[in-house]
Amino acid sequence: MSQFATAPHPIRRVLIANRGEIACRIIRTCRRLGIWTIAVYSDVDAAALHVRSADETARIGPAPAAQSYLSIGAILDAARRTGADAIHPGYGFLSENAAFARACREAGLIYIGPSAEAIAAMGSKIEAKKVAQAAGVPTVPGYHGDDQSPARLTREARRIGFPVLIKAAHGGGGRGMRRVDKEGELVARLSAARSEAASAFGDDSVLLEKLIAKPRHLEVQLVGDAHSNLVHLFERDCSVQRNNQKVFEEAPAPNLPEAVRQKLYAHALQLGKAIGYTSAGTVEFVMEAGSDEPYFLEMNTRLQVEHPVTEAITGVDLVEWQLRVAAGLSLPAGQNEIRRRGHAIEARIAAERPEQDFQPAIGRITHLAAPTGARFDTGIAGGSEIGIHYDSMVAKLIAYGDNRQAAVDKLDAALAHLSILGVATNIGMLRACIARPAFTAGQLTTAFLATEFPRGWSAPADAVDRLAAAAALAWIEAQTPDATALWQQSIGFRVMGRRRPAQVELTVANDQSERTVTVLRTHAGFAARIGDQTWPLSNDETITAVEGNRVMVAQGGLTLDASIGLSIAKLSAIESKAEGETRLVTPLPGVVTGLFTSLGASVRKGDNLIQLEAMKLVHTLQSPADGRVGKVLHAIGEAVAAGATLIEIIPKERK
Ligand code: ADP
Ligand code: ADP
Ligand code: MG
Numbered sequence: 001m002s003q004f005a006t007a008p009h010p011i012r013r014v015l016i017a018n019r020g021e022i023a024c025r026i027i028r029t030c031r032r033l034g035i036w037t038i039a040v041y042s043d044v045d046a047a048a049l050h051v052r053s054a055d056e057t058a059r060i061g062p063a064p065a066a067q068s069y070l071s072i073g074a075i076l077d078a079a080r081r082t083g084a085d086a087i088h089p090g091y092g093f094l095s096e097n098a099a100f101a102r103a104c105r106e107a108g109l110i111y112i113g114p115s116a117e118a119i120a121a122m123g124s125k126i127e128a129k130k131v132a133q134a135a136g137v138p139t140v141p142g143y144h145g146d147d148q149s150p151a152r153l154t155r156e157a158r159r160i161g162f163p164v165l166i167k168a169a170h171g172g173g174g175r176g177m178r179r180v181d182k183e184g185e186l187v188a189r190l191s192a193a194r195s196e197a198a199s200a201f202g203d204d205s206v207l208l209e210k211l212i213a214k215p216r217h218l219e220v221q222l223v224g225d226a227h228s229n230l231v232h233l234f235e236r237d238c239s240v241q242r243n244n245q246k247v248f249e250e251a252p253a254p255n256l257p258e259a260v261r262q263k264l265y266a267h268a269l270q271l272g273k274a275i276g277y278t279s280a281g282t283v284e285f286v287m288e289a290g291s292d293e294p295y296f297l298e299m300n301t302r303l304q305v306e307h308p309v310t311e312a313i314t315g316v317d318l319v320e321w322q323l324r325v326a327a328g329l330s331l332p333a334g335q336n337e338i339r340r341r342g343h344a345i346e347a348r349i350a351a352e353r354p355e356q357d358f359q360p361a362i363g364r365i366t367h368l369a370a371p372t373g374a375r376f377d378t379g380i381a382g383g384s385e386i387g388i389h390y391d392s393m394v395a396k397l398i399a400y401g402d403n404r405q406a407a408v409d410k411l412d413a414a415l416a417h418l419s420i421l422g423v424a425t426n427i428g429m430l431r432a433c434i435a436r437p438a439f440t441a442g443q444l445t446t447a448f449l450a451t452e453f454p455r456g457w458s459a460p461a462d463a464v465d466r467l468a469a470a471a472a473l474a475w476i477e478a479q480t481p482d483a484t485a486l487w488q489q490s491i492g493f494r495v496m497g498r499r500r501p502a503q504v505e506l507t508v509a510n511d512q513s514e515r516t517v518t519v520l521r522t523h524a525g526f527a528a529r530i531g532d533q534t535w536p537l538s539n540d541e542t543i544t545a546v547e548g549n550r551v552m553v554a555q556g557g558l559t560l561d562a563s564i565g566l567s568i569a570k571l572s573a574i575e576s577k578a579e580g581e582t583r584l585v586t587p588l589p590g591v592v593t594g595l596f597t598s599l600g601a602s603v604r605k606g607d608n609l610i611q612l613e614a615m616k617l618v619h620t621l622q623s624p625a626d627g628r629v630g631k632v633l634h635a636i637g638e639a640v641a642a643g644a645t646l647i648e649i650i651p652k653e654r655k
Contacts, residue, residue, distance in 0.1 A: 002034035008328030009110050011086045012036060015079045016054070017100075018090030019069060020379030021395055022303070023050035026088050029319040031055075038082045040075060042068035044389060049381050058082050063389045069093045072100050076107050086110035086326060088319075092391065095302040096172070098123060112326040114224075114279045114301050121275050122299040126169045126207050132296045135274035137267045140286060140295040142209035144169075150187055156208055157186055163211040166190055168197030168204070174244030175200055179211060214289040214445045217241065217297075218253055218260075220268035221310045223318070224277045225325045231335045232265045233310050233318075239444040240433065242358065247449070248433065249306035250345040251313050254404055254442030260292050271299065279325050280307070280318050289445050305348065305396070308375060312344035312400040342400055343407040347415060347430045349378075349395040351386045354429040355458035355512065360392040366422035366545050366552060374399040374414035386423050394425075404442060408434060419543040419554035421561075428558040429457045458512075459558050465515065467560035468508040469528035469535040471551040472517035474544035475506065475564045476526055477537070478551075507565040508551075549617050566617055582625050582649040589642045590614030592634045601629045603649065610646050627651040 004011040014030050015038040016023045027037045027050065039054030044063040051057050058078035061068035068074060070093055079087060087104050089095035095113070098120040104111040113119070122128045126144040133139055142164070143156035157164045157180065166189055168176025176197040178189040190206070198204040217238045224230035237253035238246040253261070268283035282304045285294035307318045316338070321331065351361045365384045370376045378395035380386065386394065397414050401407035412434045415427050433439055436452050459467075508515050518529040526537045543554040549564045594611030597603060603623040612619050631648040634640055 003329070004033060004035055004323060004327050007324075009326065011110060011323060011327045013038060013082070013084045014086045014088055014112070014323075015040065015058070015075070015082060015084035016050070016088050016090060017069070017075045018088070018093055018095070019045055019048060019050050019390065021377045021393075022090040022092075022305075022379075024053050024379055025377050026090060026319055027053045029317055029323070033320060033323065035323070038078070038084050040069070040078050042389070044385070044387050047383075047385075049379055049384060056082055063387070065093065065389065069390075072097075072103050075100075076103060076109075079104075079107070079109055084109065086112055086323075088112040088322070089302065091300075091302050091305055092173070096123060096300065110326050112279070112322050114277055114281060118275050118277055118281075119301045122281075122301050124169045124203075124205075125167060125171065125298050126205065128298055129207070129296070131274060132271055135270045137271050137296045138293065140209040140212070140297065142207060144207040148205055150190060153190060153206070153208060154183065154186055158183065160208060160210050165209045165211045166193045166206050167209060168193060168201055169207055170201040170203045170205070171197060172201070174241070176206075177244055212286050212288050212295075214447065215239070215286045216253075216289050216445055217246070217284065218256070218264055218287055218294055219282050219284040219304075220264050221280070221282055221304070221307065221318070222268055222272045222277060223280045223321050223325070223331060224272060225331045226278055226328060227330045229331045229334070230269060230272050230277060231331060231333070231338055232268055233314050233316060233338060234340050235261060235264050236306055236309055237444065238306060239446055240439075240448050241446045242449050244446070246306065246348065247430070248345060248347055249309055250343065250404070250407070251309040252340065252343065254444070257292055260287070260294060263292075264294055267294070267296065271296065277301075280304075280322050289443075305393070306346050308377060308396065308398040309344040309346050312375070312398055313340040313342055314338060315341075342402050343404045344398060344400045345404075345407045345411050346396050346398045347411060348393050348426075349397065349418070349420075349430075350392045350426045351394050351423050352392050352426055353424045354426050354456070357456065358426075360388070361424040362386050362388055363423040365420060366547070367419065367543060367554075368421075369417070369419045369543065371397070371414040371417035373410055373417075376414075376418070405440075408440070416556045418557065419559075421543065421545050421552040421554055421559065424559065424561065428459050431557045432457055463555075463558055464513070464560065465530045465533065466535060467553045467555055467558060468515040468517055468562065469530055470542050470544060470553045470555060471508050471560055471562050472506045472519050472528045472564065473526050473535075473537045474546055474553065475549070475551050476504070476519050478546035504566065508560075508562045509565065510560065510562045564617070566619065582627060582651050583645045584609060584621055584624065584647040584649070585643060585645050586612055586614070586621070586640055588612070588614035588619075590619075590640060592636050592638050592640060592646070593618065594620075595632065595636055597629050597632075597647070599629055599632055603627060603629060612640070612646075621646065623649060625649055625651045 013036040016026050030037045037054045038056045039051045040060045041051045042063050060074040094100040098116040101111045101116040129139045129144045163181045166178040178193040180186050180189045194204040221233040236251045238249040240248040282300045284297040286297050287294040352358045368382045375398040380394045399407050399411035506517050520527045545552045553560045590612045593613045596608045605626050607623045608620050610621050627649040630650040
């Protein structure tokens with residue numbers, strides 16, 4: 001029997017009140033420890049990875065989080081139905097909701113997290129700063145008083161000195177913040193911050209902070225138990241952020257003076273002791289780069305997204321420690337027994353489009369291949385649907401090495417081999433970050449992305465050429481046996497003359513750009529040409545999927561999701577001209593699917609005459625000359641052979 005079943009507060013069946021990668025990650029530890037797992041799901045998540053990974057499942061409601069993952073009633077009801085004895089909240093959703101922690105305990109369930117009082121004490125950034133100051137922990141200079149009038153806030157901002165940051169007291173996930181550079185902006189920014197805070201967090205109180213010019217984000221992992229033990233598990237540096245949300249996180253913090261490190265640990269422990277903290281939690285600090293004075297920002301009373309980097313350098317399973325604490329057991333190690341070794345770095349994989357201002361991407365993952373050589377915590381697999389309802393972060397890669405450079409190199413290699421098709425991701429942008437000298441040097445502030453990519457990031461044009469070439473080749477390959485027929489026809493693709501290799505021109509387009517790719521039949525197989533650059537087929541590093549005329553390609557962390565077009569109309573026009581006739585000839589076998597003219601009609605060169613479905617694509621053929629329709633040889637629905645004449649045009653007399 002597992003030690004958890006015989007603990008002071010026995011844990012046998014854990015319900016995970018979350019989804020995605022964190023639910024999967026919690027399930028893994030529970031399974032290793034012999035604890036039964038119950039996944040909850042909303043209607044759109046019925047087939048999600050976390051649901052498939054659990055021992056048992058329970059539906060909690062429709063897709064909107066407010067009616068499912070954020071519904072205390074629905075979750076407690078699921079716990080009752082499934083006989084759970086404990087609830088793990090994960091991160092996000094209800095993980096920092098004191099009312100939820102209280103409701104769990106009132107329902108006789110073990111809440112795997114800190115006390116409701118500790119959550120409440122740290123839930124408001126205003127209250128948290130008061131507690132920190134009382135505990136002797138330096139806080140960012142600012143104003144966190146009860147007088148919320150614009151007049152008072154303006155006076156305080158003037159005292160603090162511009163620029164200042166307005167923050168929602170109950171904010172999180174980087175939301176509810178507004179930078180104010182001069183006094184004239186304050187009132188407008190204040191009302192924007194307030195309305196965002198009111199709708200996102202149900203509370204519009206704010207605080208003001210001095211805006212740190214070159215901020216580093218540093219944080220300390222704490223774990224406490226119910227037997228008055230409280231330890232830290234070193235720091236993490238999460239300075240690389242976008243919109244105040246973390247993108248890369250690492251441990252230990254690079255280029256950090258030892259004295260600052262010791263200050264961070266001491267301050268975090270001071271605060272944790274002051275609130276009698278139990279379970280895993282994180283104390284966040286911000287520090288001006290180059291200074292030696294970290295200031296307390298906030299405390300997250302839950303498991304953090306980036307906890308795996310701490311696990312990698314300490315060998316501790318933080319979810320196991322949370323379970324131990326919740327079961328009433330003591331921490332398995334004292335401060336002096338917790339050691340760190342090596343360096344770890346994590347990258348957050350998000351379904352988003354960096355080249356389109358990081359818009360969230362949705363759709364079905366058609367292919368996912370996880371790399372080796374790094375820990376891959378994922379909430380998705382091949383076939384997963386990514387919808388509009390939840391967070392765009394779908395997975396994390398965590399690399400570990402003897403030193404920072406080794407860890408960074410491993411992370412880059414793992415990103416290069418993580419291929420996700422079907423939905424756009426930020427993997428290419430993550431690799432571009434790693435390639436910057438400032439990243440390699442560990443000179444990281446929260447301004448990194450804006451400084452390195454001032455006009456945003458998009459894949460370099462030559463890399464997209466390579467992807468487009470691979471897409472064209474993959475499509476041609478997928479046409480077999482049609483493709484073979486294509487090249488064996490007497491007419492068709494020998495438009496450049498008999499002695500030249502046969503070739504076909506394709507367009508490869510996505511919503512960003514369109515490229516014309518010429519596919520050549522060479523002695524060695526196929527090759528693709530764009531401009532004066534030619535690529536051969538067969539690159540082991542390339543992953544492709546073809547669905548009709550949609551082709552998806554992944555190469556070294558970059559992807560292209562394109563539609564293929566074949567300029568058959570152009571070929572047929574050339575063919576007719578070559579024979580000095582005005583016959584519209586199809587170079588491909590196909591089926592007539594549309595007819596836009598009739599016998600005797602007068603037509604102009606370029607008018608759409610007939611539609612043909614060939615090679616799984618729909619082509620519209622145009623009139624090769626001005627004139628009158630003399631014959632229509634095939635009707636809609638008829639199959640036509642390659643080389644068949646479809647329409648004859650009686651040309652207009654030339655003058
Ligand atoms: P950290 O843990 O470092 O503070 P965040 O503040 O980004 O990082 O983590 C909390 C965020 O994670 C929330 O803002 C929420 O949007 C998001 N989130 C919550 N649950 C999930 C989930 N299951 N999968 C992915 N993201 C989630
Ligand atoms: P959240 O609850 O949204 O995580 P935080 O207070 O932790 O809010 O701040 C999130 C991020 O915003 C920090 O990691 C940091 O990058 C930036 N930030 C917060 N406070 C300041 C400040 N006073 N000056 C500069 N940047 C700040
Ligand atoms: Mg924070």
